[in-house]
Amino acid sequence: MSSPAPAVPPTGPDPDRQPPAGVHSLWRLRGYLRPHLPSLAIMLSTALVGVGLSIAIPLVTKAMIDGPITDGDIDPVLPLGLLALALGVLEAVLIFWRRWVQSTTVLSVETRMRHDLYARLQELPMAFHGRWQSGQLLSRVTTDLSSIRRFFGFGMLFLVINVVQLVVVTIVLLNMYWPLGLVVVATAVPIITLSNRFERRYVLISRRVQDEQGDLATLSEEGAVGIRVIKSFGRSRHVSEAYERAVTTLYDTSMDKVRLSAKFWTFLEIIPNVAVVVVLLLGALGVGRGDLTPGTLVAFITLMLSLVWPIAALGYILAMAQEAMTAAARILEIFDTEPAIVSGDRVLTEPEGRLRLEGVGFAFPDEPDRPVLHDLDLVVEPGETVAIVGATGSGKTTLTALVPRLYDVTAGRVTIDGVDVRELELENLRTIVATAFEDPTLFSMSARENLALGRPDATEEEILEAVEVAQAAFVHDLPWGLDTRIGEQGMSLSGGQRQRLALARAVLAQPKILVLDDTLSALDVHTEKLVEEALRRVLAHTTAIVVAHRASTVLLADKVALLQDGSITHVGRHSDLLATVPAYRELLAADVEELEEVGA
Template identity: 50%
Template sequence: MTSSPQRLSTPRALARLIPFVKPVLPRLIGGCIAAFGAAMMSLLIPLVLEAVVDGPIADGEIPLIVWAAVGVLVLGALEALFIYLRRAFVLTPATGVEYEIRQQFYRRLQRLPVSFHDRWQSGQLLSRMMQDINLIRRWLAFGAILLLVNVLTIVIGAAFLFRWHWALGTTFLVVSIPLWFFGYRFEHNYGVLARQSQDQAGDLATSVEESVHGIRVLKAFGRGKHALQKFRAQVETLRGTELRKAREVGVLWFWLEVVPMIAFALCLLIGIWLASTDQLTVGELFAFFAMATALRWPLESLGFLFSFLIDARTATDRVFEVLDSENAIVDPDNPKTIENPRGELAFRGVHFRYQDAGATERDLLDGVDLVLEPGETMALVGLTGSGKTTLTTLPARLYDVTEGAVELDGVDVRDLTLEELRRHVAMAFEDATLFSTSVRDNVLLGRDGLDPLSPEADAVLAEALEIAQAHFVYDLPDGADTLVGEEGLSLSGGQRQRLALARAVAARPRVLVLDDPLSALDVDTEALVEAALRRVLATTTALIVAHRPSTVALADRVAVLEAGRITAVGTHAELLRTSEHYRHVISSFEAEERTQRETEVNL
């Protein structure tokens, strides 16, 4: 996980929300006006009370007292109406802003490269998507408006205090000056804690997600207690941060309660003295304290609203860390097209290293030169760590080369739009990932624009399942419409791999890249899949990472990857004669295959 290179001021940080807020700004302004109207109604009540105390009550005019009571009732009703209007103005627009931010956040996650997702924990992204964006919505609908209106109310109310006597107004304001110091201190300390808390909540979400996904491993090894201890430590850390946040809020609330009370006490003493010397009427003194009381809620709310503001600012920072993340794998400014794709795939002087690789480390791919002719099936073999899987990620631009080029029909893949490139190139991975939807939707995922319920889709689905030998689908409760569960974990590893292979086949690409997609299959099923694949591979260029001699047998030629370089290319027979390293690799494959067969027999 990374953070912003520099910390913006709170106003500048929140100003980044303006593009999202702009379409609904008129309604939010309407909400501010309604909230301000409610505040003004509450400030007018003391003025009415002043007139009543010095007039009708002093003179004993009962009818005027009744009318004054009706006036106060009307002002209270108008205040309630304005509060209702505030909510009516802002609730729907705020949810619209939340929707747009969440949509753009998810869209950004889909477009960011695999290297970004390698660095970021899924729980951190999930907490930003759900918790932080929701907090921003609540702040826009409630916190921002009330903070603005309450500050204006305090300023206007303070001005009213001078209306009765300058000494009372001055005393109230001077005694309140320490609140600005405590507010500044609070913003600094609470801002740091708020960020820590939200980051720790993201780490906690990651732990929960990992525990749920790895529940079989935890149970199998009896490590549930260990996972619980680790989780408890993280919870305790988060709890400690939340308690420190609560203490900061508590200290601010203390001063927000104490300072106004001190001001009230001093103003009461001064007010009584002024009234006793006929410099202030009883009605004016009563109105002063009614106004001061009306200002108490805006003053007290500042603690909560400032903490809300800082939480919202921190949430905005966290969301924009993702939205502002650099994406180097983008469409070119002047994209090229391939009119008649043939499927020639070429690696020319390809170098690759991961971003976090040390300066002294050699490139993982160190000058790969390899050409696959249209319709050719090339097996890629090598020992663990030679760079096979990394090489297979380059044709579809899951990663970009750091030097050299990958070409499709003579065109650098970086000169094609991602949409066109991935229409021509499809992949199946060793670690088969399925989505929490039906078998049909998983298999047809790569066929953009195809109605999954159309007769054409049925034909494509049936053919793909036949090639992948995924006949088990028809025995599922709802056949191809059966939901496979989260990440397909309700299926076996071999079943998931066959569905992933079917998905790649159903895309009908010109180039098929298979990263050991049959590793979880038993030998007999693998033989059936390979026989079916030969029909597909007859017209499709294929690059297959092989870990079994039987997979190598599928290929027209074999490329040997050794320490990041292609050291030999030829048929299986040719390489057995000419490449000692190839013979070593194949012998290791054969040993693994014998072990697997013996295991299957024993089972």
């Protein structure tokens, strides 16, 4: 059994912390865009040329109206019309080219980010994963990455295009007829003021929505993985109500976000429409007084209408930018977490398997003042098997996790063949050490792939031998034998079957040090006896640590270590400890008669 886990917050290290979600969050991800600078240059240049073409077409229209149409000269109309058509076709071609380059670039960036984020999660130690809900991590890998992709693929480029278009068109309008140009400039004041207020409020509510989506993902995952427990206790309604409360909370927050966005976008829609009405009125008066030509008024209105979309889209783009910035800040929480367990640079090419724990102490990072283990010493010689016996919560599982560096000691050291495990390459260390857990994890892949997870190059004969040792012959009775796909978490199998597959996986790895964390707890007595008989052959040539609760499991060991209050107090043959250590005999009291029957 594992030691009591430290108290953890519900949604990560600090759910109340609101990391800054400014432009710098996205800027820190610029390394993903750097390899695509040529593509970005193409996207930007084609977009800017497109802006120029969209401005040129109304100017051609102005020339057509004020020139040949006003003068009654029809001959130049066709060439000017064909010029406008050519400009429109060229703009369409540039849009197609830009979007094709844009899609390819953005998908490449997203793929690389997704790969790096997953790799980072694999690098981070168990202490990190123990503090974070899986739903929060899943939300960052899926929803947050999608938010960043949408901004990189649409918002970032159009933010630049729209700002450039607004500035250039405004300058052109001022040159055409400055009184009307001032009307357009005047609309920028309320837009800028409102955008600043919107940005501050939107970033907070966007973070809340994304965090609540992570909580909901956690509940969804737990409901699927724990469906057997939920049904067996008849708690379907209870978990459904908890899920419904989380859904309602997310709905309410999302509606607050929608209302805020709706107010902003509505205001942005009103401003340009009001400006168009004012321009039409003043422009008509200007034409009547002869201050501007009809062609100028048509071109002016056409260009001003071309600003309606950039202004209206500004709200959507700013909202997208804020979501992307918040998503970037959440993802950077993972990237900024430095792995507490870093690979060393030493390699044991021919390990003997001598394991030594010297003055070992360990405390969880969240509770450094409450050590789980302290002053722990143990020596396991090559080929020797040691059983770890202790009360529930005494730290047995934590002790076994220190050997493959799932956690690092906080005091003392663990050595293999005299080398501190912290000096070894992690890949090398975890080739030397293999672990089978009490609650094994199986993946949604075939039985063969699950078995070969720790040793992909294993031969068919070696796989079958490992299956035989673990008494896992039931895999041959599956619909497609070893090639049968096992459901998620192996829920289609019984607890004993999952444990036997996990044991076969550890045995197949052929480690020099084998750690069995109460791996036989779910087996029936008959199967356990068969497994133990087969294990004796494997353990005869392997250094092993076996967490034991049953008398029969203790008998596998050459010696027994009694773990009390976080430290090993007695080491010896189990018969000697049974006779001389009351605490040891009390732990195995239920099995005393069995021990005596087998000659203990």
